[in-house]
Amino acid sequence: MARISYVHPDDVKDPEMHSWLMDAIVKGSPGPENQAIRAHNKVAMRSFTMLIRTMKEQGVLENELRELMRARIATSWGPMFNTDCHY
Helix, strand or coil: CCCCCCCCHHHCCCHHHHHHHHHHHHHCCCCHHHHHHHCCCHHHHHHHHHHHHHHHHHCCCCHHHHHHHHHHHHHHHHHHHCCCCCC
């Protein structure tokens, strides 16, 4: 199985990327581990971060309902991909 390393915050030289990573670490959202993986590529990290911010700030769903839907989607993928996700 392939392993993708986490980028340590001290190794992120771009101030904007460092800010996104530290924000994820402090707030716990988006997942700090996932952001540390995205930190390998600024375009990927920026795209994901801006999408999440836009959805939270301008989305039509309340935060609680959005999180409930996220969990439901994650658990419904199990049968489709023959995986076992326990949320």
